[in-house]
Amino acid sequence: MILVMGATGTIGRHLIRMLGETGTPFRALVRDEAKGRALGCDFAVGDLDRPASLAPALDGVERLLLNSGGALPVAGRQPMVRQQTAAIDAARAAGVSRIVKVSAWRPAPEAKLSVRAHWEIEQHLKSSGVPWSLLRPTGYMQNFFTGEGGFTAERAVSGPYGQGRVAYIDAYDIAACAAALLTGPEGEGLAYDLTGPEALTHGEIAAKLGVPFHDQTPAEAGAELRARGLPGWFVDDLLWLYADMASGGVSEVTTAVRDLTGRAPRSFDEFLAAQPPHTRGDPSS
The missing domain is CATH 3.40.50.720 (NAD(P)-binding Rossmann-like Domain)
Incomplete structure (x- = not known):
């Protein structure tokens, strides 16, 4: 069980x-x-x-x-x-x-x-x-449909991402890896770094979503976050996460999904194609 x-x-x-x-x-x-x-x-x-x-x-x-x-x-x-x-x-x-x-x-x-x-x-x-x-x-592709992927009220991808690439992963593939470990003998005492098949910039992701990309400086992003009422220490920690993405800290692509499931992880295009028709191209849905 x-x-x-x-x-x-x-x-x-x-x-x-x-x-x-x-x-x-x-x-x-x-x-x-x-x-x-x-x-x-x-x-x-x-x-x-x-x-x-x-x-x-x-x-x-x-x-x-x-x-x-x-x-x-x-x-x-x-x-x-x-x-x-x-x-x-x-x-x-x-x-x-x-x-x-x-x-x-x-x-x-x-x-x-x-x-x-x-x-x-x-x-x-x-x-x-x-x-x-x-x-x-890494970060979930689903974040771009749950309000956690840097969207603004203007329906744009916005944040201090620069040209940093992120190998976002579909939660479907995380679940498939979990299923393999929960039902099979492999994996005891091991850690698996899970990524999608490609590392994309947020500008490239915005283009796939059909929305603008607004690249911010850390100061601009910090001011916007504080204006939303977030405490200063929390904003500073969020900016640390942004800086890690902008510097390429989440850009590595691994083979862990294929190793565990026997197939390649979904690309961002495949992830978008699997979304309900009424949400495609509308991250706010």
Whole structure:
């Protein structure tokens, strides 16, 4: 039995469909019972903020997908660290035989925001005694349709990206890699850096989306973010992430998706072709 955390999210929805199509026994973890019923599969209601609620969901579970959304930090701390480390402890107590964690690209102690948070969680997982595998994807292609890809109210890709290239990945491919690790023998004690098949500039991405590209200086971007009411320290950390992309820190293309799934990852064009017709060319949909 596999327990899928984040079952209603970007990766989880793809994953439960893949597992269902192969007849693999799985259970979806949801916070809202109505959303669980809407999935049309076995589900359990639990909340990462209430670790005791996870015990029933983990009953009989052999492998766990550890994945949750990154809520805004509180006083500089990411709630995800507390939530996921508690989930790891609950999985250990339940006798789970492997945890597959969706992490982030190149997590490190000197990183910022959720990237550092993922590093902290990885350290806890590695010391937990539970066998583990790590998936470390770059930015998701879906971000350009969820408001997290640098869009402005003018329907343009905007940010201090410069000519930096990013090897964005489709969440569909992350789910496929997770499915391979959750159902197969490979991957124990290994970390996989996941990318798409190509590294694109944000100008090239904007052209594919059919919207303008507004390249900003870090000062311009910072002023705009502060004008939205974001705290200064948070803006500074966001600018660190932007600078990493602009300098090519997320431009490497790896073979990890092919290694795990036996096929090439989706290109940005293939990702766009898979979107519902009414959203194509309209990132705000």
